[in-house]
Amino acid sequence: MAPKPILWIVIPCYNEEKVLPITAPMFLDKLAALTDAGKISPRSRVLFVNDGSRDATWEIIRSLAAKDERFIGISQSRNRGHQNAVLAGLMEAMDKCDITISIDCDGQDDINAMDRMVDEYLAGCEVVYGVRSKRETDTFFKRFTAEGFYKLMKLLGAEIVFNHADYRLVSTRVLKEFAGFEEVNIFLRGMFPMVGFKSATVYYERAERLAGESHYPLRKMLALAFDGITSLSVRPLSIITGIGVFFSLLGLIAAVWAVVMAIQGNTVAGWASTVCLVCIIGGIQLISTGVIGQYLGKTYMETKRRPRYIISERTWEKTGRRWLEGSEGEDKE
Ligand code: UDP
Ligand code: MG
16 A cells, blocks of 8 residues: 555644543544545544643643544643744654644634645645635634734735644655754744745634633734744844935935025024934934844844755655655654
8 A cells, every 4th residue: 555644733732621622532533534535644643732731731631642542742841832832743743754734722723624735735735824714703803903913024024824823734844944943933834934845725714712712812912923023034124224214314305404594594593503413313323223233133043043945856856755755654653
């Protein structure tokens, strides 16, 4: 039998004791259905990442793992936030499977989109983004702020997929390249497009949380937005330089105007020289701040030590997909 890719579904969980007992069997059913359809290996797994929950989440995960070998779990020593929990799961999965799908544990992301994600992968894509086609179940406020966030990110130079959160299929081949991005402040949905490789999008409708409460109040959403912008782009610094140049020019014009006024004798003594100084010095200061900012931005980007190039294909390799080439995929434990 031809080898089939091993899939690990990676699910971050933080204080989810209410919803986990409902959604866990749904994930397992999906895994079984994909296996029965012959799309993935029977060695596929559902990996829960406990993000330092203070309720019974970890106990639930442990008992799930005891009941069915396809359920497995890891627990973080403390709460580190959604992004870090997903990262922990992906890094754990990296050497043990061929594809990962990250998804929230609250049932909001449509599990049925996984079939299409796997199809896209089998058709040659390495990254498949789950994109929300509608946000009708979100409140107007959440929808407005979330969509505004995507637009602002684009404006400020961050390349992200519109309305894509962290429901995403990523091959371990891409994960291995992604592991070269060593930055500490991570914003996954903006980083995967940077890694490149063939990608696709799959649309799904976002549903309501099946139980429990959201962990993303406005405060956390704003923090995530700010993190996203500042970790992906230094464009705000260029904007400062731009504003500096604009005001310097304005200052220069104002200076000429002040001199003309002074010559015409329309002003009190000392006015023209004061206005000239204020305008020009103000502009020069903004430009200087901007220039310092540009260097700072470069240093910032350098400190991330991101890979400078990533190879996606080589002529002497058949597909670049190890599991297709030999028994390796099937042999994994
Ligand atoms: N989550 C996490 N750590 C946190 C906050 C959230 O692992 O500190 C998980 C949570 O269990 C869920 C996912 O991240 O699986 C998304 O969180 P939530 O549903 O609360 O966010 P929303 O869908 O409301 O944006
Ligand atoms: Mg949710």
